[in-house]
Each structure stands twice: as C-alpha cells, then as structure tokens.
Amino acid sequence: MMTVNAEHEVNPEQTSFESLELAPEILKALSEFGYTTPTPIQAQAIPVVLAGRDLMAGAQTGTGKTAAFALPLLQKLLPLASSSASPARHPIRALILTPTRELAIQVEESVKVYAKHTNLRSLVVFGGVDIKTQTPSLMRGVEILVATPGRLLDHVEQRTLQLGQVQMLVLDEADRMLDMGFMPDLKRILALLPKQRQNLMFSATFSNEIKKLSEAFLNNPALIEVARSNATAENVTQKIYLVSQENKHAQLAEILRGSDATQVIVFTKTKLTASRLARQLQREGLLADAIHGDKSQKERMEALEAFKQGKIAVLIATDVAARGLDIDQLPMVINYEIPSAPEDYVHRIGRTGRAGASGTAISLVSPEEEKYIKEIEKLIKREIDKEQSSVSIAPRQSRDSSHREKRQDRGESMSQPVRSLPKSKSNDPWFDKPYEPAQSISAIPANRPAGNKSKTPVAALLGGLRRQDS
Numbered sequence: 270m271m272t273v274n275a276e277h278e279v280n281p282e283q284t285s286f287e288s289l290e291l292a293p294e295i296l297k298a299l300s301e302f303g304y305t306t307p308t309p310i311q312a313q314a315i316p317v318v319l320a321g322r323d324l325m326a327g328a329q330t331g332t333g334k335t336a337a338f339a340l341p342l343l344q345k346l347l348p349l350a351s352s353s354a355s356p357a358r359h360p361i362r363a364l365i366l367t368p369t370r371e372l373a374i375q376v377e378e379s380v381k382v383y384a385k386h387t388n389l390r391s392l393v394v395f396g397g398v399d400i401k402t403q404t405p406s407l408m409r410g411v412e413i414l415v416a417t418p419g420r421l422l423d424h425v426e427q428r429t430l431q432l433g434q435v436q437m438l439v440l441d442e443a444d445r446m447l448d449m450g451f452m453p454d455l456k457r458i459l460a461l462l463p464k465q466r467q468n469l470m471f472s473a474t475f476s477n478e479i480k481k482l483s484e485a486f487l488n489n490p491a492l493i494e495v496a497r498s499n500a501t502a503e504n505v506t507q508k509i510y511l512v513s514q515e516n517k518h519a520q521l522a523e524i525l526r527g528s529d530a531t532q533v534i535v536f537t538k539t540k541l542t543a544s545r546l547a548r549q550l551q552r553e554g555l556l557a558d559a560i561h562g563d564k565s566q567k568e569r570m571e572a573l574e575a576f577k578q579g580k581i582a583v584l585i586a587t588d589v590a591a592r593g594l595d596i597d598q599l600p601m602v603i604n605y606e607i608p609s610a611p612e613d614y615v616h617r618i619g620r621t622g623r624a625g626a627s628g629t630a631i632s633l634v635s636p637e638e639e640k641y642i643k644e645i646e647k648l649i650k651r652e653i654d655k656e657q658s659s660v661s662i663a664p665r666q667s668r669d670s671s672h673r674e675k676r677q678d679r680g681e682s683m684s685q686p687v688r689s690l691p692k693s694k695s696n697d698p699w700f701d702k703p704y705e706p707a708q709s710i711s712a713i714p715a716n717r718p719a720g721n722k723s724k725t726p727v728a729a730l731l732g733g734l735r736r737q738d739s
C-alpha cells in the first residue's frame with residue numbers, strides 16, 4: 270500500500286477552513302455551526318479527498334473525523350447539486366456506511382448541517398424500524414445516503430434504491446464493522462457499486478483484518494493517522510478503583526453522588542447488567558437510563574435525547590450501543606465492568622476528553638478483572654493509577670450471592686443488585702442487622718458434641734448448612 274503521511278505536508282495549527290479551499294456555502298455552514306479551526310484529521314484529510322485520492326484514516330470518534338470526510342465529499346458533489354424536484358436529478362452519489370444506527374444518525378445529522386446551504390440532499394436508513402417509512406424519502410432522491418449495511422441491502426432487495434451512480438464510498442468505523450460481522454454484507458455492497466469511485470475508510474484501529482480490507486478495496490490510498498491508533502487521549506484522567514464485585518454498585522453510587530459531573534456514561538458488558546443497573550439507580554433517585562441493543566430504536570433515541578438535554582444524568586450503555594455516540598463535553602466515563610478486549614476500553618474512554626476538553630475515566634475493577642487491566646495497560650503503554658476502594662458494604666453471604674457467583678461462572682451478568690445498600694430499611698429487622706459471617710463447615714469445631722443444637726441463623730438462611738455433626 271503506497272501511503273502519504275499527510276502530517277508532513279500540513280501543519281494543522283496553521284490551517285483554516287478557508288485555506289483548505291472549501292466552497293463558500295460550506296464555509297458559511299461551518300461558521301454558523303461555530304467551527305473556527307479544522308481539527309488535525311480535517312486539516313490532513315480534506316486536501317487528500319479533494320484531490321480525489323482514496324484514503325485510509327486512523328481516527329477515533331471525537332477527533333472530528335465526520336467532517337473530515339463529509340466536508341470534502343460535499344464539495345466534490347457540489348457541481349452535481351440540483352435544485353430540481355425531480356428524483357432523477359438526485360441519484361445516490363455518495364454512500365456512507367456505519368456499523369450502528371446511532372452513528373448513522375449522527376453522521377447524517379452532521380452532513381445535513383454542513384450541506385444546509387447547498388442543494389445536496391441526505392438521508393439516513395438503518396434497521397430496527399419499519400422499512401416502508403424510509404422508502405418515500407428515498408424515492409424523492411438523495412445524493413448522500415448514510416446507511417447501516419443490513420438495511421441498505423434490504424432496500425437493494427426491495428429495489429427502493431439504486432447504487433449505479435455512487436462515486437464516493439465511506440466506510441466509517443470500519444474496524445467495528447468487521448467486529449460486528451458485517452464483512453459478508455460489505456462484500457455484497459461493494460459488488461453493487463460502480464468500479465470507478467473514490468473510497469474513504471476510517472478506523473480507530475489498524476488490525477490485520479483492517480489492513481486486508483483496505484488492501485482489497487482502496488486504490489493507492491493516502492494514509493493518515495491523527496494519533497497513535499491505540500493511544501488514549503492525554504487529557505483524560507484515568508483511574509481505577511479496586512473493588513469487589515459486590516461493592517461495585519456502592520462504589521458507583523458514591524462516585525456519582527460525589528461528582529459534579531452533569532453527564533456520565535457508565536459502561537457495562539451486558540445488556541442485562543445495563544438494564545438492572547439503570548433500574549437500581551432509578552430506585553435510588555438518580556436520573557439514569559440504559560441504552561442497549563435490546564431496546565427499540567425509539568427507546569434508544571429517546572434515552573439519548575434525554576441524556577443530551579440533561580434530563581438524564583447517567584446513561585448506562587453497552588459497548589455496541591455506545592459506538593458513535595456523539596455527546597459534546599462529556600466529562601466522565603465509568604467502566605462498571607471491564608471489557609475483555611482492550612480496544613473497547615480505548616473506545617469507551619474516548620467518549621470523554623474530546624476536542625481538548627478534560628475528562629475523567631474511572632474503572633471499577635474486581636479481582637477477576639485485573640487480568641483485563643494488564644492487557645489494557647499494555648495496549649495504552651501506561652500504568653493507570655489504582656486505589657483500593659474504601660466503600661465497605663458487608664458482603665451478605667446469602668443464597669443470592671451464591672447464585673450471583675454461579676451466574677458469573679457462566680459468563681452472565683456480574684452485577685446483580687446489591688441488596689445490602691443502605692437505602693430504605695426493611696420491615697424485617699433481621700435484614701438490618703450487621704453482617705454476621707457464616708461459619709464455614711470446616712470452621713465448625715470437629716469436637717462439637719453431637720446433638721448440639723446451637724443456632725446458626727446465617728447458615729439457616731443459606732438454606733440450611735449440612736452439618737457435619739448431624
């Protein structure tokens with residue numbers, strides 16, 4: 270792959286949007302939207318794309334990558350813009366593929382903003398909603414289509430769109446698309462596009478698979494990397510609390526209550542944990558909601574909107590649901606569960622500390638998760654500050670907790686509600702008693718006289734310990 274490292278050609282510090290020779294219509298939209306200076310990825314990618322080259326860009330969400338491809342893409346299509354109402358004058362000329370609906374929506378929102386003073390039309394299509402609702406808008410004609418791969422193919426099958434005039438293709442978050450198993454869909458889509466076209470690929474990481482994909486579909490691409498692909502932002506303060514699984518909830522509650530952060534994303538590994546945690550925090554009076562793949566599109570969008578508007582302070586998200594979430598000035602990210610893939614950690618904490626703002630990323634790490642931290646530290650090439658958690662909720666050795674451990678063994682959610690949170694008092698005084706450790710079987714004196722009927726209430730509540738002496 271022949272590459273151009275544009276870093277040597279452009280000094281982003283000295284670049285303005287005007288100097289990138291963007292059209293007045295686009296410059297007007299940018300200044301109305303409050304953009305004054307291009308971000309490094311924009312300063313480097315825009316000239317390359319305007320020159321008509323294929324591009325392989327290593328950039329995460331938060332770097333300004335959307336405008337890095339959307340602005341030159343719009344500019345290249347400008348001569349073809351038409352004020353005619355006829356759908357025939359508005360064929361799909363640029364296709365932007367994203368792995369998730371949320372990212373698709375956000376990309377298209379940005380495209381609309383940048384294109385607002387042009388006659389170029391854009392539309393987003395994604396799965397999870399009735400395909401028929403998308404058809405009328407497609408039929409009216411759009412130059413820029415943002416789509417998730419599966420739904421795009423549904424439309425192709427239903428003949429509700431034609432791809433014969435696509436001259437620009439963008440694969441956004443290509444690494445995620447591969448992770449999510451979109452490779453077969455991508456191949457089918459690529460086969461439907463005209464061979465003569467410009468291809469842009471954006472990926473946060475450069476795995477071997479990504480390199481293979483880029484070799485397969487990019488033609489003599491320029492390579493641009495704005496930060497080391499696996500680096501974490503310098504302006505994000507990272508911290509680890511070493512905490513038992515049982516105490517995670519209490520630690521989280523303490524952090525949330527003690528923080529003046531107005532918006533926090535809490536990451537979990539599973540949808541189940543996300544839902545449970547959200548319900549639990551709601552019960553404790555926190556403005557929380559969950560966003561994950563099992564929720565309907567409408568519910569996800571409502572939760573995201575409420576979060577953006579500040580009606581929800583804590584958004585619990587799984588990795589997949591959180592991809593592409595574009596929330597300005599997110600001050601804090603909390604990892605309630607640590608991802609087993611270290612790249613996911615980098616993606617997660619990349620949600621905060623954007624555009625030079627400072628951010629905090631806190632991870633609650635149980636002993637079982639420490640192995641993941643080692644991998645993460647290897648990847649980010651730095652050690653993260655660790656502190657022993659000081660919350661001490663006595664772990665109740667209940668039937669519930671033994672079930673919890675069994676669930677963990679099966680790889681299911683690790684965050685069952687911690688029943689011993691000092692919230693409301695129960696009606697049963699037993700529950701409000703301090704924890705009394707159960708005597709383990711081996712701790713029962715072997716020489717205890719047979720027939721000793723001394724009471725062991727905790728053991729009784731565990732469903733009755735099998736007594737050695739009975």
Ligand code: AMP
Pocket residue numbers: 303304305306307308311329330331332333334335336595596597623624
């Ligand atoms: P992205 O990486 O495309 O998701 O963009 C991250 C955030 O940066 C979004 O909220 C954009 O609106 C914002 N952004 C992108 N480019 C600029 C710019 N040149 N100046 C200020 N903000 C920007």
